[in-house]
Amino acid sequence: MASNPMQQFSVHKIGPEIKIAGIDLSFTNASLFMVISASIILLFLFFGTKEKKIVPGKLQLVAELFYTFVAKMISDTAGSKAKPYFPFIFSLFMFVLFCNMVGMLPYSFTVTSHIIVTLIMALFIFIAVTIIGFVKHGLKYLSIFVPSGVPAVLLPLITIIEIISYLSRPVSLSVRLFANMMAGHTMLKVFGGFVISLGLLGGWLPLSFSVALTGLEILVAFLQAYVFAILTCIYLNDALNLHH
């Protein structure tokens, strides 16, 4: 079954079965890699913030670069009102980025290639943003569905489209990340399989493809984390600064 490119996505239990109220909450390889990614982030931040030098060391510089990168992303897209949500966006970006990057290591597991994981994150963001919108603006938040400057004839149609697009946000957000990660890893696996099956004579071409794809996938891993975070910022901006 090793040649099955979908094999890498299978979840299996590690350790004893944990059942709470009849629900299986066992520790799995997916949970393991979530813990690994989070630990790497925390270790990185621990060593990155250990020294408080005026002229930063390497890790401190990288930690500060991440900080300023995310801070700039938020202030650019959602403005200064989004400052209280900075820790959440930062954690989200780091978590998705490190899960993607850890998934690039051979024999590892890509947490974000599972629709349930990305869907939970996207749903959480969607619900939280909607609640924030209603708390900040009350029922006026519903005006997000009614864009200004639209002819009255088209208004019902546009409103319906807006509602559908708003409701499809969690789906698009989660599927984008999940599909990108899954497709990339499947491709890598397929080309890896070709290298083996074509042997020493013909395996060089898919091998070179694999190398190129690995570079591309690292780019995609970063890009998807960035897109996930920036879309969250944009949704947050819609909820915080209600103007159309």
Add this chain to the structure above:
Amino acid sequence: MRGYYCIIIAISAVQNNLFAAEAGMPQLDPKYWASQAFWLILVFTILYISIAKFYLPKIKNNLDNRENRIKVDLDDANKFKELSELKLKEYEKILDDAKKEVIKIHIESKNTLDKEIKSKKEAIEKEIEKEIIQAQKEISELKKGSISDIQKISEDIASNVIENISGDKLNESSIKAVVEDISKKNIGKYL
């Protein structure tokens, strides 16, 4: 690129019986959905709390510190720059003053020197004049003296000569008159 992706995935899907019941997408198997959701929420919550409570404030503190430090340093640098400019102006002023003073001293000393030279010159000239007058006086006195001396000597010589030649003693007054007459006639030649 997207089309290429799709074709590859489709081929691999067909090859590997992707859509067969036993080899479908493991992502769509709900067996561990609850577990993944549970662990995701748990891990992410821990991550969020530790990042929000510990690490971000630390990084923010450090960045703020650096910004403040840079600001303070820049302010200091500006202050020092202004100070140095002030000092430079002061220095230039001192240099200017010194130059002016040098010129003044130069002119002054020149003037005093000139005055001194002039006064000394005058004094010396006066002295020289005085001495010249004195000398002239002396010369004229000497002249006068010498004339009477010469007359007396001439008278003596004349009386002696006459006595020796004639043996007679002539009247002194007549000799004197003759000598005087002769000397008056010839004195202009010698003096």
